[in-house]
Amino acid sequence: MDHLAIYPGSFDPVTCGHLDLVHRALRVFPCLIVAVAINPRKKPMFSPQERVEMLRAALADESGVEVDSFSGLLVDYAKARKASIIIRGLRALSDFENEFQMAHMNHRLSPTLETFFMMTGQEHFYVSSQTVKEVAFFGGDISGLVPDVVIEKLRAKNGELST
Numbered sequence: 001m002d003h004l005a006i007y008p009g010s011f012d013p014v015t016c017g018h019l020d021l022v023h024r025a026l027r028v029f030p031c032l033i034v035a036v037a038i039n040p041r042k043k044p045m046f047s048p049q050e051r052v053e054m055l056r057a058a059l060a061d062e063s064g065v066e067v068d069s070f071s072g073l074l075v076d077y078a079k080a081r082k083a084s085i086i087i088r089g090l091r092a093l094s095d096f097e098n099e100f101q102m103a104h105m106n107h108r109l110s111p112t113l114e115t116f117f118m119m120t121g122q123e124h125f126y127v128s129s130q131t132v133k134e135v136a137f138f139g140g141d142i143s144g145l146v147p148d149v150v151i152e153k154l155r156a157k158n159g160e161l162s163t
């Protein structure tokens with residue numbers, strides 16, 4: 001039986017590092033749900049719908065991927081979707097502690113759910129949604145770091161913010 005895997009995240013916005021991870025994960029897990037977390041405690045730049053739309057556009061040519069969103073606990077969403085695997089990317093050591101805690105907490109809440117970690121591709125390991133937003137805000141070049149659809153959306157969003 002193929003395991004259904006979920007790649008959860010804020011994706012605010014999706015970066016080329018995220019996309020690289022999706023492409024590589026699909027070689028192992030033929031069915032993958034990329035799940036945008038809706039967290040009312042965070043203040044994202046993009047709405048859940050915008051984040052989903054950017055992911056769908058960036059992954060339009062990829063089969064085996066569904067883009068969805070969820071609120072509440074990831075373990076509950078995984079159960080509802082009958083998924084048994086969580087995929088997370090690890091960039092640097094600084095990611096590790098938080099990921100370690102999350103994986104153990106999720107495992108405690110749902111012991112049959114396993115978290116698989118994949119190393120972020122070496123050309124993407126310094127890229128984060130946060131730094132991309134910062135560079136874009138100050139007019140820096142973010143081409144190659146995020147898909148084209150995100151470049152356009154960031155340009156529009158920063159235009160809105162400065163008016």
Ligand code: PNS
Pocket residue numbers: 008009010011037072073074075101102103105106
């Ligand atoms: O891209 P991010 O912000 O690093 O993703 C973090 C995310 C969305 C995977 C995590 O915050 C999450 O799973 N949120 C859903 C709520 C939840 O289950 N929290 C308990 C995790 S221990």
